[in-house]
Amino acid sequence: MAIRFPPMAALRALEAVARHLSYTHAAEELFVTQSAISHQIKHIEDLWEIKLFERRGRRIVLTEAGHALVPVVRDFIRRITATLEEITEKDGSSSALRVTLLQSFAFKWLVPRLGHFNHEYPDIDVWISTSDELVVFDSEKADVGIRLGYGRWGNLHEELLLQEYVFPVCSPHFLEQYGVPENPEDLLNLPLLRRNAVDILQRWRDWFKDAGVVVKKMPKGTQFPQTSLALQAAIDDQGVALARSAHVLDDVKAGRLVRLFPKVKSKSNVSYFFVCVPGRENEPQIAAFRDWLMREAAQSEKEFEEMLT
Amino acid sequence: MAIRFPPMAALRALEAVARHLSYTHAAEELFVTQSAISHQIKHIEDLWEIKLFERRGRRIVLTEAGHALVPVVRDFIRRITATLEEITEKDGSSSALRVTLLQSFAFKWLVPRLGHFNHEYPDIDVWISTSDELVVFDSEKADVGIRLGYGRWGNLHEELLLQEYVFPVCSPHFLEQYGVPENPEDLLNLPLLRRNAVDILQRWRDWFKDAGVVVKKMPKGTQFPQTSLALQAAIDDQGVALARSAHVLDDVKAGRLVRLFPKVKSKSNVSYFFVCVPGRENEPQIAAFRDWLMREAAQSEKEFEEMLT
DNA sequence: ACAATACATGAATAATTACTCATGTACTAA
């Protein structure tokens, strides 16, 4: 009953490694060496006498035990964070910068990079709230938003942050099993993974249109409640997902996903914008965050371009 | 976003203090001094700049922040424990002693005492599974059970563990507000707190019968999904709960609850039994646990008797 | 008023954590 617990730093490392599936990238996020991460994971593994990850050549995969434990740890971190946020808002003594954005973008782009911001501005607390859907920017609840859309919201100060490309991705192992599709229309014979939303269908149609393919009937495919889950299924060899570049930049770099048909340049018709209440954009915390965001976004776009070649 | 976490020992202390509403009792449970607990709680409070408990003379109460955070911590501990249990069972390499029992008894009696067992038998891991209802003893899933009932299950090895008294309890503060009831029938004019179960109504009737009162119509009262919640509501000055002695022994000793009408001796018509598969009772781990259980139960019954005087 | 109860605080110390550096090991790519 009275199990021994590893230190929170070790559990934090576990959560980050599971997200990156890489000790090295988790180390970068947490500003420690790969060796520190390795020790932390080993500490948990020895303490609980389990294996959390298995080496697969130059990759690692979560074990079954790892798959079971990571969500518990992640939930705990999230819930404590959210509860403390609530408590502090209630106090009216909050001095944190509240950021609202889509869950998938937070998960795949912002959170892995936020350590850079924390490192650069250790005195600014960033409190993130996410949703699975686009929500109206509520200035009572957030100081800053990262919104996906066409821009021109009118009542908000907005700046274009990030434009993305859309492209199909799958895992290298999936390619080995099914063979490399030669033409875009070959994708119609493969399992297509997507989120539960009608706009995603349209997005697939747009991509096929840019690829010069006329689609008569979209094939059925597995559906997921969240983008990040569809992408995880792709990483897990279950099919082809249509991805936006910011979501999969790190996965492609890590070799977990492969971009299909790089020659088809299909630009996303929506972009990410930085938004806040007009007049607040020069407040020091907001300006600092905006500047940092722009820098990170520029770096990502540079990496997208490299990904095209 | 990247909040700092206290060490797990501190979070463990928080959970125990919240359960006991006493630093001293939490310290006893965790085999440390009161001072260690005080430091741990203070560490969390300083780190997060919140108050978790407030002193009320010789008592402490959870703050609002404390109320929000404790369930998160408790859930995490429980889920990690359960997940590790699952993982180890899957491995087939389990050497822990699996114990199944009712949630309320685990919460109010076994868990606060289990540190004694751990201390005495540090090499025996005890893994507890609980339910809110009486379940069939499943020897695939548990080595040992603590069952509530009449005994004589026939297909199980069983030993009477603990007989209890049933009596109404409320908080001292509730008594100050409503006045001390003079006669048992006066209780019918007070809010009676109970669990969502028809057998509890019968139990109240039995108690009134033993008190020499004929009840024409049971009054309405607040209902709760779990016994422990009804008792907590009583501690929180919300009314009178009908308690079984093992559930409230520690609360009464700590002065959080007061027994009403001690002269009414109403014995519970069900008892707790130690059960296991016949033939296994002499296995070293099971025998050790049974022996320890009997000792603890005898001590508790001694304390019940003292509580009658 | 004094005694009992019960948390709070500071100093001290041993144990554990949280890394880094250097090197090892295994797989993959060229």
Added chain:
DNA sequence: TTAGTACATGAGTAATTATTCATGTATTGT
């Protein structure tokens, strides 16, 4: 085959934790 990638391991060290002891402080009970 060699070089690159990426986790694994051991030694070392500074920082933090996890207490205990001694004492303080405030409330309650007699």
